[in-house]
Amino acid sequence: MFFHYLKFFLSPIFTLAIGLGVYVGGTTGLLIVLGVEAFIVFGEVFFGDDVSKPKYKYTWPLDLALFVNVPLFFLVLFLFLQKNPSWTPHLFVYVPILGLLMSAVLINVGHELVHRTSKKLDSEVGNWALAAAWNPAFAIEHVYGHHKNVGILEEDPVTAKANQNPFVFAFKAFFGEHVHAWGIESRQLKRRKQPIFSLYNRLVVGYIRMAMFFCIVYALFGPFGLLLYFFTGVIANYVFQMINFIEHYGLVRIKGAPILHHHSWNSNNRMTTYLTYNLTRHSDHHVNAKKEFWELDPCLDNGISLPSGYLAYIVLFTFVPFIARKKMHPRLKNWYHQYASEEEKALVEHYKYF
Numbered sequence: 493m494f495f496h497y498l499k500f501f502l503s504p505i506f507t508l509a510i511g512l513g514v515y516v517g518g519t520t521g522l523l524i525v526l527g528v529e530a531f532i533v534f535g536e537v538f539f540g541d542d543v544s545k546p547k548y549k550y551t552w553p554l555d556l557a558l559f560v561n562v563p564l565f566f567l568v569l570f571l572f573l574q575k576n577p578s579w580t581p582h583l584f585v586y587v588p589i590l591g592l593l594m595s596a597v598l599i600n601v602g603h604e605l606v607h608r609t610s611k612k613l614d615s616e617v618g619n620w621a622l623a624a625a626w627n628p629a630f631a632i633e634h635v636y637g638h639h640k641n642v643g644i645l646e647e648d649p650v651t652a653k654a655n656q657n658p659f660v661f662a663f664k665a666f667f668g669e670h671v672h673a674w675g676i677e678s679r680q681l682k683r684r685k686q687p688i689f690s691l692y693n694r695l696v697v698g699y700i701r702m703a704m705f706f707c708i709v710y711a712l713f714g715p716f717g718l719l720l721y722f723f724t725g726v727i728a729n730y731v732f733q734m735i736n737f738i739e740h741y742g743l744v745r746i747k748g749a750p751i752l753h754h755h756s757w758n759s760n761n762r763m764t765t766y767l768t769y770n771l772t773r774h775s776d777h778h779v780n781a782k783k784e785f786w787e788l789d790p791c792l793d794n795g796i797s798l799p800s801g802y803l804a805y806i807v808l809f810t811f812v813p814f815i816a817r818k819k820m821h822p823r824l825k826n827w828y829h830q831y832a833s834e835e836e837k838a839l840v841e842h843y844k845y846f
Contacts, residue, residue, distance in 0.1 A: 591727025628698020643745025
């Protein structure tokens with residue numbers, strides 16, 4: 493049982509290790525950081541799946557494992573910006589890795605926390621984390637939009653079509669989330685008879701928080717630090733939109749139809765599951781969005797499972813998308829024959845030729 497608690501501390505442990513590499517600096521620090529990433533890749537490829545569903549007597553250590561990521565990331569970011577006041581070739585490695593870390597820590601942890609709408613502290617920490625990753629719209633669009641519209645291509649900006657270009661998807665999805673979030677928030681404020689451009693608007697508050705982070709970075713680290721923060725955020729948001737891309741690639745749903753497990757791709761890859769706090773158990777997350785991350789079901793159904801963990805398919809879709817599609821399209825064909833309703837089949841009839 494001890495391991496079932498410990499596994500969710502891998503993310504803060506790896507964050508600390510990356511922070512150590514940033515602090516040490518030079519070639520040694522770079523090797524530490526690359527070693528952490530190599531271990532994650534090795535684990536995703538060779539450590540297999542975890543389909544366990546343990547019963548936890550104590551849940552506070554699980555929340556601790558989640559919450560501690562946010563201050564640790566800010567510490568690592570501070571060290572990174574402080575240690576790199578000017579251009580060095582090492583930044584070609586550090587910036588992408590810090591972007592991956594920002595995605596895994598701020599956006600992913602923020603995702604888990606903003607789902608806890610009945611817990612004020614959790615939701616606030618989640619919103620601050622998302623603002624620091626300059627995606628305050630996510631808290632609104634994801635919870636009140638995506639979870640309602642998943643699979644409905646014309647209404648959900650983060651459901652990817654089969655064969656869609658991943659870069660185009662990431663760009664459109666990021667800005668689409670903001671547009672949809674404005675629509676959701678505006679309608680809610682009108683019902684309450686509250687002004688849209690005011691502090692009643694959660695998006696306005698989120699943008700103010702985001703501006704505060706940019707101002708703090710500029711004040712402490714100057715224009716070059718702000719530039720590094722910007723590029724780190726670009727990569728972080730691209731990575732997270734690619735996670736959206738992978739989680740719903742090619743899957744469709746008819747408006748008004750119930751959300752079922754087969755409307756999201758699932759993965760029980762051990763390494764990715766631990767590092768993302770069961771985000772990979774995405775099929776059950778969409779069916780039971782109120783579940784805490786440790787309660788999610790592994791959904792033991794190979795018909796809706798990804799071939800591997802998230803990192804492998806982020807890399808494949810980014811650099812060799814024809815290989816990723818070669819792996820995914822037979823699964824879409826199986827999904828068409830085994831799971832899709834007749835109405836869904838009518839939307840994606842070409843899947844049977846994959």
